Amino acid sequence: MAAIVRAWKLVLSMIVLGALAAEALPVFAHGERAQEPYLRTRTAHWYDVTWSADKLSVNQEIVVTGKFRLYSDWPDAVQLPETVFVSNATPGPVFARVDSYLNGVPARQSFRDLEVGRDYEYKMVLRARIPGRYHVHPMIAIKGSGPLVGPGRWINVGGTADDFNYSLTAISGEKIDDLETWGVSAALTWHSIWLVIAAAWILWWVRRPLLIPRYLALKKEREDLLTTDTDIKLGIVVLVVAVGLAFYGYNWAQSKYPRTVPLQAGTMYTPPLPVQSPVVKIRFQEAKYDVPGRSMRMVMDVTNISDKPLRLGEFATASIRFVNHQLPAAKANVAANYPAELVARNGLGISDDSEIKPGETKQIAIDATDAAWEIERLTSFLTDVDSKVGGLLFFFDPEGRRHIAEVGGPILPVFKKS
Numbered sequence: 107m108a109a110i111v112r113a114w115k116l117v118l119s120m121i122v123l124g125a126l127a128a129e130a131l132p133v134f135a136h137g138e139r140a141q142e143p144y145l146r147t148r149t150a151h152w153y154d155v156t157w158s159a160d161k162l163s164v165n166q167e168i169v170v171t172g173k174f175r176l177y178s179d180w181p182d183a184v185q186l187p188e189t190v191f192v193s194n195a196t197p198g199p200v201f202a203r204v205d206s207y208l209n210g211v212p213a214r215q216s217f218r219d220l221e222v223g224r225d226y227e228y229k230m231v232l233r234a235r236i237p238g239r240y241h242v243h244p245m246i247a248i249k250g251s252g253p254l255v256g257p258g259r260w261i262n263v264g265g266t267a268d269d270f271n272y273s274l275t276a277i278s279g280e281k282i283d284d285l286e287t288w289g290v291s292a293a294l295t296w297h298s299i300w301l302v303i304a305a306a307w308i309l310w311w312v313r314r315p316l317l318i319p320r321y322l323a324l325k326k327e328r329e330d331l332l333t334t335d336t337d338i339k340l341g342i343v344v345l346v347v348a349v350g351l352a353f354y355g356y357n358w359a360q361s362k363y364p365r366t367v368p369l370q371a372g373t374m375y376t377p378p379l380p381v382q383s384p385v386v387k388i389r390f391q392e393a394k395y396d397v398p399g400r401s402m403r404m405v406m407d408v409t410n411i412s413d414k415p416l417r418l419g420e421f422a423t424a425s426i427r428f429v430n431h432q433l434p435a436a437k438a439n440v441a442a443n444y445p446a447e448l449v450a451r452n453g454l455g456i457s458d459d460s461e462i463k464p465g466e467t468k469q470i471a472i473d474a475t476d477a478a479w480e481i482e483r484l485t486s487f488l489t490d491v492d493s494k495v496g497g498l499l500f501f502f503d504p505e506g507r508r509h510i511a512e513v514g515g516p517i518l519p520v521f522k523k524s
């Protein structure tokens with residue numbers, strides 16, 4: 107039995123892999139890097155992402171939490187987030203998703219009408235299934251556009267795959283030993299029965315010369331030669347067996363599983379997280395990407411409309427974080443175990459890092475330099491059909507409170523420092 111199950115799994119995974127390759131989905135394997143910059147810098151901005159562990163063994167669970175902002179200047183080429191499914195990106199089903207939530211609402215189904223310019227919070231619980239080392243990302247899939255992938259962290263899964271067990275108790279009280287194999291033998295048996303009947307029916311016809319003699323018979327208007335009496339008798343038998351078997355199968359399933367829950371097809375709705383009252387007004391001036399220097403420079407006017415002095419602590423885009431090393435609150439905002447490759451080593455260069463006083467407007471030039479632009483393949487601003495960049499700015503007040511603002515606009519590639 108186990109061998110048949112394995113063979114079926116192999117066939118199914120080959121079909122799925124084939125379909126994926128044919129479709130050339132942008133998120134195959136490490137697809138996060140293959141996505142165009144406008145997609146990665148102006149759709150979902152992921153922040154406060156946490157992974158509860160970086161090492162676990164088969165059957166243990168990891169919790170991924172965080173928030174995302176749906177960027178206001180949403181690209182035209184991407185469908186609006188009208189139907190969204192909260193998911194995780196891993197190389198294949200190496201984890202079983204046990205639970206997922208959007209703003210605390212169970213996310214078994216897709217959500218409708220997410221609002222651009224607003225923030226959402228997610229949580230997912232994944233149970234390790236197959237040992238290995240995997241890049242684990244949060245992800246949202248947008249109907250009509252595809253998946254948008256958040257930052258990834260390497261997770262090591264130890265143990266053996268054979269130990270994986272997903273047991274649970276159904277609402278009816280029935281204990282299911284292992285969800286992975288539960289009901290599989292019944293499904294395979296029924297499939298096999300139908301396959302045998304179908305194959306026999308096809309064989310019955312193709313064992314005889316098929317095309318030329320039948321074509322000639324038709325030409326002579328001798329349709330009566332196409333089928334023999336035995337054909338008709340067998341046809342009736344097959345019809346009776348097929349209808350009878352379908353009826354029997356239905357009754358068998360009804361009596362074996364009297365209480366079933368149909369697949370859930372409706373969508374859910376959750377209002378976005380409450381808006382933080384804005385503390386700054388940002389007026390974008392210009393952005394340049396210095397190709398050889400791997401550096402993005404942006405100039406903006408920042409007006410402090412709050413009653414507390416503010417300092418810029420971080421610029422975050424495409425899951426890369428440029429942190430102001432001079433500001434302790436901004437450094438403290440980066441969790442110690444956050445993936446180091448996603449935090450720019452040189453931090454964020456700020457032309458004038460002094461406090462912006464309440465009511466004051468200051469022109470600030472930021473310099474976000476890191477090899478990550480190249481590694482993450484975010485440098486194709488020149489060849490992009492939509493050469494605009496976007497990101498989040500994190501401002502901090504003297505109490506260390508964080509305030510998030512969006513910034514973005516057209517970006518121009520340059521080949522020397524100007």
Ligand SMILES: [Cu+2]
Pocket residue numbers: 135136137138241242243258
């Ligand atoms: Cu990855």
